Amino acid sequence: xxxxxxxxxxxxxxxxxxxxxxxxxxxxxxxxxxxxxxxxxxxxxxxxxxxxxxxxxxxxxxxxxxxxxxxxxxxxxxxxxxxxxxxxxxxxxxxxxxxxxxxxxxxxxxxxxxxxxxxxxxxxxxxxxxxxxxxxxxxxxxxxxxxxxxxxxxxxxxxxxxxxxxxxxxxxxxxxxxxxxxxxxxxxxxxxxxxxxxxxxxxxxxxxxxxxxxxxxxxxxxxxxxxxxxxxxxxxxxxxxxxx
Numbered sequence: 001x002x003x004x005x006x007x008x009x010x011x012x013x014x015x016x017x018x019x020x021x022x023x024x025x026x027x028x029x030x031x032x033x034x035x036x037x038x039x040x041x042x043x044x045x046x047x048x049x050x051x052x053x054x055x056x057x058x059x060x061x062x063x064x065x066x067x068x069x070x071x072x073x074x075x076x077x078x079x080x081x082x083x084x085x086x087x088x089x090x091x092x093x094x095x096x097x098x099x100x101x102x103x104x105x106x107x108x109x110x111x112x113x114x115x116x117x118x119x120x121x122x123x124x125x126x127x128x129x130x131x132x133x134x135x136x137x138x139x140x141x142x143x144x145x146x147x148x149x150x151x152x153x154x155x156x157x158x159x160x161x162x163x164x165x166x167x168x169x170x171x172x173x174x175x176x177x178x179x180x181x182x183x184x185x186x187x188x189x190x191x192x193x194x195x196x197x198x199x200x201x202x203x204x205x206x207x208x209x210x211x212x213x214x215x216x217x218x219x220x221x222x223x224x225x226x227x228x229x230x231x232x233x234x235x236x237x238x239x240x241x242x243x244x
Contacts, residue, residue, distance in 0.1 A: 085114045086172045093179040102218075103178040106185040106211055109218040110173065113209075114191070118168040120158050126151050129220040130212055136224040166197040183213040184221075190228065204228035 092103035109128060116125040126147055134145040137153070144153050161168055176189035187209045195201045210222035 084118045084168070084171055085111050086170065087111055087176065088172065089175045090173075091175065091177045093177070095180050098180070102180045102185065102213075106178050106180060106187060106218050107176060109211060109220070110176065110187050110189075110209060113220060114171045114173060117154060117158065118171045118193075120162070122151050122154055122158070125154065130214065133219075133221050133223070135222070138224070138226060161193070161195055164197060166195050168193060169196045169200075170194040185211040185213075185218065187211070191225065 087107065090107060092101075092107075095101055095103065113125060113128050116122070116128065129147060129150065131147055132145070133147060133150055134143050135150055135153070136143050144150055170192075171194070172192040174190040174192060176187055179186050187207075189207055191205045191207045193203045193205075195203065205225040205227055207223070207225045209220060211218040212221045213219075
């Protein structure tokens with residue numbers, strides 16, 4: 001009987017789902033094979049004789065399955081979360097005796113930090129820094145140490161950046177240079193923070209960041225930024241002094 005079914009299938013090129021492992025398969029015209037496998041070949045009248053395609057019943061699907069890849073969804077969410085930050089022209093030092101390049105992961109950590117600050121997600125920022133992290137306050141000329149103290153300072157900075165309805169609309173990490181030495185890494189780059197108010201303002205700084213490897217993650221342990229405008233003014237003053 002099974003051989004006859006298979007021969008009829010081959011003769012008339014009928015669609016089938018392979019459910020008979022010993023000699024072939026059977027055709028199921030159910031909506032879904034798992035849901036209605038009782039409507040198998042035995043339920044189609046006349047299948048034991050020669051039939052024409054026109055004799056076969058036609059049913060439209062009454063249900064549908066949508067399968068979404070969780071990996072694709074995560075990549076889309078990551079892309080959406082990072083569209084505030086743009087990284088251009090990165091460079092990395094050669095990593096000697098490293099089982100795998102760590103510089104890309106270090107740069108990802110730097111991007112994540114910039115994105116967290118730009119969106120005001122300081123809790124997320126706190127997850128990305130080490131317990132003994134420190135930053136150098138260029139305005140006051142002193143070092144701020146510890147996660148809580150740093151987050152308090154960043155909250156004030158974010159309030160200043162977004163005062164009067166202003167918004168951070170872009171953050172550019174320009175020409176980052178990454179050097180990894182075992183479980184530590186240094187990143188230097190020029191940052192351009194674009195703030196939209198009545199006018200669009202760009203704040204440029206030269207940033208130095210140090211990271212430490214904690215488990216599988218790179219976390220910020222030191223941060224310092226110098227205003228590009230202040231550095232330019234110093235260069236002009238120095239040039240004037242040399243001419244005098």
